[in-house]
Amino acid sequence: MSISVGLNCPACGGAIQVADGEQVVNCEYCGSMLYLEGDGGVNTIAFKMKVDRGAARAVSEEWFRKDWKARDLRKEAKVLEIYPIYLPFWSIKMRVIGWICGYDERTYSDSKGHTRTERIPKEEMVLNDYQYSEIACDPGDLGIKRLRNFLGESEFEDFGNIPTYEATTSKDEAMKRIGEEALNDARGEAHVQHVTFERVHVLPRALSMIYYPIWVVRYGYREKMYIYTVDGVSGEIISGRAPGDPLFQSLAITAGTTIGGLIAAGSLYLMAASETMDPTITLIGLAAGAIITFGAYMFFRHGSEIIEGDFTDKKYGLGGLDEMGVVSDLLKGRIDLGGRI
């Protein structure tokens, strides 16, 4: 991921490129060392709007058709308002360096049911670079919290005539939040189950304020208003809300409860029929049945609106389960099914 902006050498006027977060640049024409003095150490960069109004409107054609949205959405949706804005984002590069020590525990069972726990010492070196972004204002109902694209033509603070949201979060707040996020990511990558010693430093490497252009499109469907936003550089949908389809909801709850029930019942039947079957398989079957049934219920409950982007109320289907951490916890083995995952 890199952003570069064009500027001119103050010594010779030659055109030079500066990468995002860099403070020092060499002029390739006169060899001068140049230094970027940002406001409070922050470089401000604005991406150029590359998508016009027509393209922002047209992108909905494909988006309305995708996923489980109402089947007549393309025909019935009426665009009420479409306008461009610049949103401010903090872009921060962090280096996390240090050591995390501790131990992992492995539990083994033999055929007689005896369990043995082995403690495996671990010392993990952490030396990672991360890049994060977070929105620097209250985005309201736009459903955008992070930058998704870091490629495009950019300039220093040139917004044209497009309105701009003012940054409302401070540099220090953003650094603190993102520093904690980097630390947590580094801890996660170290994979030390029980930490006995931790000495980790988070070093901010570069900080930029990036103004990113987006199109906001508000549209109506059967007397309700919805919204979607379009990336002003790549032309892709960033976030949006759209009506779901009652038929899909009905099919989901019917199929989900049927399949989930069959899996759960099947696993119970197998356990009853076979004396030698490992009870863990039954527990996994019950859990899988419950997850499928619950996912179908969540889709039925919340599928009347299809949500894409960083909205806090996005919770339907298995995506909703994952938002709540159920699926990811199961995959990572945090939910213990019989103590053997």
Place this chain on the structure above:
Amino acid sequence: MKVVQVRCPNCSQPIYSKIKDIVFFCENCKVLHIRGGETKVIDYEIADFNKTITAEKKYMPFWRVWCNFTINESRVSGGTFRKMAQFMRGGGNSGSLFVFVPASEMDVATFKQLAMDLTMSPPRYSTRLDFGGLQRLPTKITNGEAENVSDFVFVTIQADKPGILQDLDYDLVCQEARMVYLPFVVTESGPRPAW
């Protein structure tokens, strides 16, 4: 935000360079400075290179950080903190040492190796006033960051094999950081000292 031409804080001459470096060396008055909030002149040493080595040599920057440490308790499996014994005073649990922090970009293995080798066996060299026409690698770590990285190097020395470190209760106070340029011959197996 503005772009400025870097000038020496001592003689005001513009600084020219082909490398992108966060520290600026004035060829005119030999002053090294760093920017970031404020302009600060930094102490440095340039180690003289061994002229009998004919292979291509490059100067690598290191932050040499003077640190005082006290180890209150160390718990390891299969090892001890014996490596720090040479730096401890009078058989006690505290001491001082120069921590060498590689300041240029390099892979993790080389970084660890150089930091540990130079910290455990500080180099002895005669100094010179310029780089003698040798290429120098750009600095990527600031003096402020070097203090945190010193802490990392300190634990690295403790945590490296054969010990499986489980706990380390220590205090490390970094006093001052000086830039040291050391000449190396860059080989396929890694940098080889050339002083």
